Amino acid sequence: MIEFKKLTYEVLKVGEEFVSDEHLVTPEDVETYAFAVDDHHPWFFEKSPFGGPIAHPTLLGNQALRLRHGRYIVHAGLHAKMEFEFLEPIRQGVRVRSRGTVVDKYERRGKPYMVTEFVTEDEGGTVLVRGRFTQMLFRD
Amino acid sequence: MDTNGQALPSLVKEISQRKIDAYSVVRPKSIHTDESWARQRGFRAPLVQAMMSTAYVSEMMTRFLGAGFVKGGAMSMAFIKPVYAGDRLTVHGVVKEKRREGDATRVVVEVRCENQHGEKTAVGTASGLQRPEPRT
Numbered sequence: 001m002i003e004f005k006k007l008t009y010e011v012l013k014v015g016e017e018f019v020s021d022e023h024l025v026t027p028e029d030v031e032t033y034a035f036a037v038d039d040h041h042p043w044f045f046e047k048s049p050f051g052g053p054i055a056h057p058t059l060l061g062n063q064a065l066r067l068r069h070g071r072y073i074v075h076a077g078l079h080a081k082m083e084f085e086f087l088e089p090i091r092q093g094v095r096v097r098s099r100g101t102v103v104d105k106y107e108r109r110g111k112p113y114m115v116t117e118f119v120t121e122d123e124g125g126t127v128l129v130r131g132r133f134t135q136m137l138f139r140d
Numbered sequence: 141m142d143t144n145g146q147a148l149p150s151l152v153k154e155i156s157q158r159k160i161d162a163y164s165v166v167r168p169k170s171i172h173t174d175e176s177w178a179r180q181r182g183f184r185a186p187l188v189q190a191m192m193s194t195a196y197v198s199e200m201m202t203r204f205l206g207a208g209f210v211k212g213g214a215m216s217m218a219f220i221k222p223v224y225a226g227d228r229l230t231v232h233g234v235v236k237e238k239r240r241e242g243d244a245t246r247v248v249v250e251v252r253c254e255n256q257h258g259e260k261t262a263v264g265t266a267s268g269l270q271r272p273e274p275r276t
Contacts, residue, residue: 036163037195038153041202049207057202057210058195062164065191075169076181079190079219086213138181 007072009112009137014105018067018116020098022123023060027092030055048089055090060098060129064118067100080113081134088128095123103132112137148233148249151200155188157225164189188223193253193262196231201266204233205247209268212244217264221255228256233266244269 005011033056034040041056048054061084068074090096100118107113113136120129157173164172171178171187178186194217201209223229230253237248247270253262 032162033195036159037192037199038159039195039199041199043202043210048210050210054210056195056198057213058191058198061191061194062189076171076177078222081218082191082194082215083217084194084213084215086210089210 002071004071004073007068007074007077007137009105009107009114009139011072012102012105012114012137014102016102018070018100018102020063020067020070022095022097023063024095025055025059025090025092027053029059030092033059050089050091053092055092057086057090057129058084059090060096060120063096064098064100064116064120064129064131065133065135067098067116067118068114076138078136078138079133080136082131083133084129084131086129088122088126090128094128096120096128097123112139144235144238146235148200148204148235150233151196151231153192153196153229153231155192155223155225155227155229157186160186160188160192160225163192183222183224185224185226188225188227190217190219190223190262193217193219193223193229193231196229196253197233197251197264197266200231200233200251201249201268204249205268205270208244208270209266212269213267215264215266217251217262219262221259221261223253223255223261229253229261236265238270241269244271246270 098120104115166173233249248267
């Protein structure tokens, strides 16, 4: 059982680790994403150079970005920076999970930021995507 | 052929609230999908999730480098200005560097997103691998 707390700069700890739930990448996920970003590349619906259809490389970014929601109540934040490395294609039908660690927090011009490093892996432990993102926290 | 300085075909994206809703999932108390909450937080309209700009850059790079971006690609972006529901973004890319990486060449592209007023909303770099065509 998780006791959710409101996310604040003060509560957040550098070194804190997060893990997402497992998610099955479905054709519906890919279709919804394709609609949202208006990218209907045939590799997402038919054969690709990697065999069957794949997902958009950035499809799982939100799984990583929302890692902190697995422990905290987060009503608003602004995304400041994003780094991705796309190591393997995301194949439809794969089960994926993201893990992240808070590697830094700092204040700049009176605004609090948190920095998270993450990996997204398939069920076999193969890292598909890794990266790092910086989010600004809102103060109430 | 030296292609440094080569401009990639730009992408234009009209971003409706419906697309934001599909991307971010409709939730109350979301600056992306709850207009009143966004206004309460000081924004004139719901914000486009910054990650959508990374998706646009990914599309541009996949069109440019194909499989060499899907496997071996990278991106580093800074989001410098809010993008709002109803905005039109144009994504630009210019090849800045090519360097050997194993049996491939890493092609580095400077990227930027601009809104309909010509203001930069996101800047950064993206790269991927170009492999020589197999000899037949």
